Amino acid sequence: MPSTDDSRRRGSTSFDSASEGDDGRIHRFSLAERIVHRITAVLMIVCILTAAVLYNGSLSVAIGHRHLVELIHVYCGFALPVPMLLGAVSVAYRADLHRLGQFSSADRRWLRSRTRRDGTIRVGKFNAGQKLNGALTSSSILVLFATGIIMYFVTLAPLPWRTGATFVHDWFSIAVGLLVVGHITFAMKDPEARAGMRTGWVSRHWARREHAAWLHEVTDGADGDQTDERVDS
Amino acid sequence: MLGVLGLGAVGIVAGDRVSSGLSGLLAPIEQRDPTGLLSLIPLGDTFRFYSVTGAVRTESAATYRLPVSGLVDAPHTYSYADLQALPRTAFVQTFQCVTGWQVPEVHWAGVRLAELLDRARPSSQARAVRFRSFDGTYTESLTLDEARADDVLVALEMLGAPVTHDHGGPVRMYVGSNYGYKSTKWLSGIELTDHQIPGYWEPRGYAIDGRLPA
Structure with missing residues (x-):
């Protein structure tokens, strides 16, 4: 069980986002981050499934119960930013949020590179794709949140704004749906990345391959040796 | 990130114009699209199918x-053929949902509700009209004055064809110049009452006066 593994290892784990376990495994995500991720994932999936029922004509007619489906969708939507905001009480969560928000010139080169996975451009804790996904998804969630409020509380805004909000909500939900599909596709291709988010720990080998600059940093330069340029954070 | 938020804000204010422009542009292509993929794009100006119960039986x-029925001197029960035999009124009007989505230039046809009210001869206590749906749950209401407006139809046709089951057929209300929730689908009864009885959505947040802003 991941949880027992985790408690056994926590003795050698500082509260910060990264450190080394007894068996040379690397601590990647704190408990707070994993809980925020899990709750957000559940809320997002419920939002997507209920959105499909509200939007797709054949599903709407087959399932009906529009008010109930709408309530589930709306309350899961309102709840969606909450775990992310509560996560901010965790130091490790704030540190990773900061890392996600930092776009360096090396990140831009990584995004443009055709051989970005060969390790030439050394990647920090998050690669540029993860940073881009984080920025686009979180800002889109805020847009969906705001437009959702305008649509749900019909007395808040004049009718043309509600029409505009519906239009924006439709297109942003398609965009977020694609981002989520992309996110899950990348996760399915990398079991160890998934294990990292599930248990909090990753292998040294994986860290060296995917996030060499981060491994270098958390092992105080003992591993993830600096052969080439470095990507900060 | 700020760019995305800005895009969202502009979209709220200008979205209704962009939406109608885009659908005007894409609708002709969508109709000729052999793959049907374009219909997955949220063009905005499409119907969303509302049903507040489980599967509704087909009638x-x-x-x-x-x-x-209700507070009338001459209660009537109409068959579909009876309704077809009454004077037919047809017009084109935008269907507007209270949450914001709209479908412009929908073709409606049927019998004016005023025609049925005149035939039923409302009693002097009658002040409002209540609509029932054979979904077993949905109700709506209008004041008697609102119910007599020219664009309030017992609709038999919609979008140039008989009203389909998913759109509330065989017979539904179309209450013109009002939000969509006033237009009861799967219409199964019209009753005159001495006051307006709140319908399905009113306790759930929508105003009993569903008239569109002028």
Whole structure:
């Protein structure tokens, strides 16, 4: 069980986002981050499934119960930013949020590179794709949140704004749906990345391959040796 | 990130114009799109199908009955053929949902509700009209004055064809110049009452006066 593994290892784990376990495994995500991720994932999936029922004509007619489906969708939507905001009480969560928000010139080169996975451009804790996904998804969630409020509380805004909000909500939900599909596709291709988010720990080998600059940093330069340029954070 | 938020804000304010422009541009292409993929794009100006219960039974035109009852001197029950035999009114009007989505230039046709009210001869206590749906749950209401407006139809046709089951057929209300929730689908009864009885959505947040802003 991941949880027992985790408690056994926590003795050698500082509260910060990264450190080394007894068996040379690397601590990647704190408990707070994993809980925020899990709750957000559940809320997002419920939002997507209920959105499909509200939007797709054949599903709407087959399932009906529009008010109930709408309530589930709306309350899961309102709840969606909450775990992310509560996560901010965790130091490790704030540190990773900061890392996600930092776009360096090396990140831009990584995004443009055709051989970005060969390790030439050394990647920090998050690669540029993860940073881009984080920025686009979180800002889109805020847009969906705001437009959702305008649509749900019909007395808040004049009718043309509600029409505009519906239009924006439709297109942003398609965009977020694609981002989520992309996110899950990348996760399915990398079991160890998934294990990292599930248990909090990753292998040294994986860290060296995917996030060499981060491994270098958390092992105080003992591993993830600096052969080439470095990507900060 | 700020760019995305800005895009969202501009979209709220200008979205209704962009939406109608885009659908005007894409609708002709969508109709000729052999893959059908374009219909997955949220063009905005499409119907969303509302049903507040589970699956609604299908009612055939042959067995359909519409009673007009309550505070009237001459209650009637109409078959589908009876309704077809009454004077037909047709017009084109935008369907507007209270949450914001709209479908411009929908073709509606049927019998004016005023025609059925005149035939039923409302008693002097009658002040409002209540609509029932054969989904077993949905109700709506209008004041008697609102109910007599020219664009309030007992609709038999919509979008140039008989009203389909998913759109509330065989017979539904179309209350013109009002938000969509006033237009009861799967209409199964019209009853005159001495006051307006709140319908399905009113306790759930929508105003009993569903008239569109002028």
